Amino acid sequence: MPLLDLLPLAADIAFRPEVLLAVLLGVFLGVTVGAIPGISGDMAMAVLLPFVFTMDAAAAIGMLMGIYKGGLFGGSISAIMFGVPGTPGAAATMMDGYPAKQAGRPNSALHTALYSSVFGDLAGVMVLIFIATPLAALALKFGPRDFFALYIVSIVVIASLDKGRVVRGFAAASIGVMLSMIGRDPFTGAQRYTFGIPELAGGIGLVPLLIGLFALSEIMIQVGRSFHARVQTEAQRAAQVAQDAGYDPRKDKLSRQEFRSLWRAMTIGSATGTFIGALPGAGATLAGFLSYALAQRASRRPQEFGKGCMEGIAAPEAGNSATAGATLIPLFSFGIPGSGSAALIGAAFIMQGITPGPQMIEANMPIIYAIFILLVLGTLMNLVVSKALLPYYARISLIPPRIVLPIVVALAVVGTYAISNSVTDVWMLVAAGVFGVLMRGFGIPIPALALGFILGPGFERALRQALMLGQNDWGYLLQSPIALAIYATGAGVMALFFWATFRRGQPDAA
């Protein structure tokens, strides 16, 4: 369909009031939960998944993306104000954000974080819009053995990029794929690993598993922690320091000249975040730290990093936010979610009856382009909402988790049951929660496990179709130039990361 015919159709879907409201609500919710240490955007996305059934595709995906975008920025609020990152992605922002606040510039630091976040997010979304469609068109030429190569490379990259836990990443990905094998074999109808339990014949439900792994297990661990105590102590101390120093918020403003000096850091962060975000398995945290390191190297004043330098806030914030759009590139083009958040978006697409993959864009063009429009609008809404509410968001960080966590558990339980009014789903949710706690206890990365579970069925389909075409000759899997190119690219990415890791003298461990 020509673009000029498509855009009015997409705009018609995207500009419906209920769709815009869903995105706005998502952004607001995302920044709010992101600002509360211990509550992440992924957690909010997971517990809201059941509502996706009752919404139309554009509103549902728009809302979830709004939460994701908002959450990435929200995490920086408590990182700057209290030195406690609201989300793991904001850890790099804290390195200069908190010292900036201690130096009496909290307002400038928060505004730098907001503008950089919006800049990076917009860059990632633009790359997604211009790259996803051509990549998906290319992927239409792929055969089963090429997809098998893509799945193998994705699983290997996902397992390997969690620095310091590579072996555990492989264990997590294989456990995830194994969990997806439970139930009926799609080719023969035979039951696998059901151990005679009829409820397992249909397999493990995607939504209970994701809510259990991402939300319930995290809550079980959070209940025992005391983030709040530190936040409150910091808040009281900060108020006293501000009072003693005669802090005047009117004088703490980001000047135009200062903002202009941040362009280089924001551009470095956006480019790094977009590249990292597009890789399966590499998330916002890695993007933030890598952007910080690169911006420091390129800065004219590298010695000021770590002392409250605005460039040190702009680069990681642009970097982690740029992953929001870029992480959807593999999902939209190949049907492979590259991160935990993309896995949740992928689950929402499946619940809407849209299967992520190369055919997704072509088969659902108006909806996908409406989602592209909403991604841009969501970024702008993030700017407006966050700018207006910035003075109040620091107070949101003070909401005690003991108030929020029970509400999230209740929402998880009722939401999971609401999907199909099935008691089995609730049992699976609780089991997934406990399983997630055990896995976290052993340092097994949950996103790798969840991604293994999501990739498992496609991985199996690709392998078995390829083997059928090759008449059970495993060598057939290597006889495609596209597959070989994918393996070579994967090897290149891995080599790049291992080289970067070893060059910094940080040997990898379990």
Add this chain to the structure above:
Amino acid sequence: MRHDLDRKFVVGACILLVLGVWGLWHTYFGHWRPGPGGGPMAIPRIMFLVLIPAALLMIWQAFRYPESCQTETVPMRVVGAVVIWALLYFWLVRNLGLVSSTAIMLCVAMLVLSPRPMQSLKLVIPVAMLSAGAFWVMFTQIAPVLQVRVWWF
């Protein structure tokens, strides 16, 4: 700082190893329906072949780099309490109605987690009531898919 060998980590890795060995044995000698493209056991076999060396490497690394192979102590009492709370809440939702059980159970959880329960009452009760109201809006007005009683009466 010197780190001792974390036995829990080693036990966990050994469990993964046993699982991997059992699974691989099962894909060769278990009862599988023959199927096209390697059969239903093709992917499980590959995954167990990945799991076994991963588990062996984890055991080796636990001895070689004990500092990076430490398990996080998860208070199992807290985990158990959350599980019991979640299941009790679910049972109440089905027997007592959505709004009433949400309000009651949220009050209980917030008060239990509060360091000074009696002083928190002024905050907890309105928040629990408001949350129950929000649940009513979400699950009966926005997405009326829940097949349970809404009210107590």
